[in-house]
Amino acid sequence: MRHPFLVSLCMFGLVATAACDKAGEQNADRKIGGINVIDESNLSDVMLTVADPNEAVAYFQRAASEDPDRIDHLRGLASSLIRAKRVTEAVGAWDAVTKHPGSSETDSVDLADAKIRANDWKGAEAVLDAIPPTHETYKRYRLEAMIADSNREWKKADSFYETAAGLTTKPAGVMNNWGYSKLTRGEFKAAERLFGDAIRQDGQLFTAKNNLVLARGAQRNYELPVIPMDQVERAQLLHTLGLSAVKQGDVETAKGLLRDAIETHPQHFEAAVRSLRALENS
Numbered sequence: 552m553r554h555p556f557l558v559s560l561c562m563f564g565l566v567a568t569a570a571c572d573k574a575g576e577q578n579a580d581r582k583i584g585g586i587n588v589i590d591e592s593n594l595s596d597v598m599l600t601v602a603d604p605n606e607a608v609a610y611f612q613r614a615a616s617e618d619p620d621r622i623d624h625l626r627g628l629a630s631s632l633i634r635a636k637r638v639t640e641a642v643g644a645w646d647a648v649t650k651h652p653g654s655s656e657t658d659s660v661d662l663a664d665a666k667i668r669a670n671d672w673k674g675a676e677a678v679l680d681a682i683p684p685t686h687e688t689y690k691r692y693r694l695e696a697m698i699a700d701s702n703r704e705w706k707k708a709d710s711f712y713e714t715a716a717g718l719t720t721k722p723a724g725v726m727n728n729w730g731y732s733k734l735t736r737g738e739f740k741a742a743e744r745l746f747g748d749a750i751r752q753d754g755q756l757f758t759a760k761n762n763l764v765l766a767r768g769a770q771r772n773y774e775l776p777v778i779p780m781d782q783v784e785r786a787q788l789l790h791t792l793g794l795s796a797v798k799q800g801d802v803e804t805a806k807g808l809l810r811d812a813i814e815t816h817p818q819h820f821e822a823a824v825r826s827l828r829a830l831e832n833s
Contacts, residue, residue, distance in 0.1 A: 594610075595611075595614075595623070595627055598610050598611065598627065598631065599627060599630055599631065599634075604631060604634040604635035604636075605635050607627070607631035607634065607635070608628065608631045608632055608635050608637070610627075610631075611624055611627040611628035611631050612628060614627070614628075615627075615628050622648065622651045622653045622654065625644065625647055625648045625651060626648055626658070628644050629641055629644035629645045629647075629648055629661065629665070630661075632644050633664075633665060633668070638665065638668045638669045639669060641665045641668070641669075642662070642665045642666055642669050642671070645658065645661050645662040645665045646662060648661075648662070649662050656682050656683065656686040657686075657688070659678055659679075659681070659682050660679070660682065660686075660688065660690050660691045660694065661690075662678050663675040663676075663678040663679045663694050664690065664694060666678060667694060667697060667698070672698060672701050675694065675698060676698050676702075679691065679694060679695060679698065687714075687718070688718065689715050689718040689719040689725075692711045692712075692714045692715035692718060693711075693712075693715040693725055693728070695707075695711040695715075696708050696711035696712040696715060696725075696728070696729070696732075697728070699711055700732050700735075705732075705736060708729075708732055709729075712725060712726075712728065712729035712732070713729075716729070721752070721753070722749075722752055723749045723750075723752035723753035723756050723759065724749075724753075724756070726745050726746075726748045726749035726752065726759070727745070727746065727749040727756060727758055727759040727762060729745050730742045730743075730744075730745030730746040730748075730749060730759070730762060730763075730766070731762055733745060734762065734765065734766055734769070739766045739767075739769045739770050740770075742762070742766040743763060743766040743767060743770075746759045746760075746762050746763035746766060747763060747776070747778075750763065750778050750779075754778075754779040757784060757787075760778055760780065760784065760788060761787070761788065761791055763776055763778070764776070764788045764791045764792050764795070765791060765795060767792075767795075768791070768792050768794075768795025768796065768798070768799070769795065769799075771796075771799055771801065773792050773795075773796055773801075773804055773808060775788055775789065775792070782815060782816070782817050783816065783817065785815050786812045786813075786815040786816035786817075786820055786823070787812070787816075789808050789809070789811045789812035789815060789823075790808075790809065790812040790820070790822060790823045790826065792808045793805045793806075793808035793809040793812060793823070793826060793827075794826065796808055797826075797830065802830060805830060806827060806830055806831070809823050809826050809827040809830070810827065813827065
């Protein structure tokens, strides 16, 4: 009489065991899937930062072809093409990102950046003009300033540079760009001040140091400014001052500055030697 009950009990146990096995497999699959997502995310971060740019391009090209609906792969490809200096391809890649349903205004700013790198200033301006003014970011205003510069719209450029500088905790780069804008306009004192501000923000920014010397040289001030510099930088800045003196017609001063540059450099300073030789033979 008890046998049917025992058989039913055993069957229930088998079904329950099978159900547990399936649940366990599903949990394991979910865990493995989660690990894969984490690993993929970490690998993507590596590819976008420290990997060889062309290897990163190949990685994201594969990822995008396998799953073309994922916008993170499209963004990774576009960013990697910029890193690889494959600008023409990058413009097309960022254009594809902006056409994705999940794209944002930030992607449009990156497209404008790529167009500027490709020397398509009008195209970049059109892209930025289509972005709502409520999208206020450092990169957007830095690009707006550069475009205003290219159009010789100085008041707009100054306004955009000032806004961009206020939207970042590291304004040295934008201050240097702003100073160079002033330098090209012939506003040497203003340029000198902005280059000095950039150097105070980032004492390692050699471009700003060199530009500062250019601004001083344009005013026939051939004294090196009091700024942080190592021996190689000092020699290079003396060389820049020497070339500025040549441009101003102060040839003898230029020769002295170039000799100082050659003596200051800890190694053979070929560029300064050639410049000095050309002056002495002319």
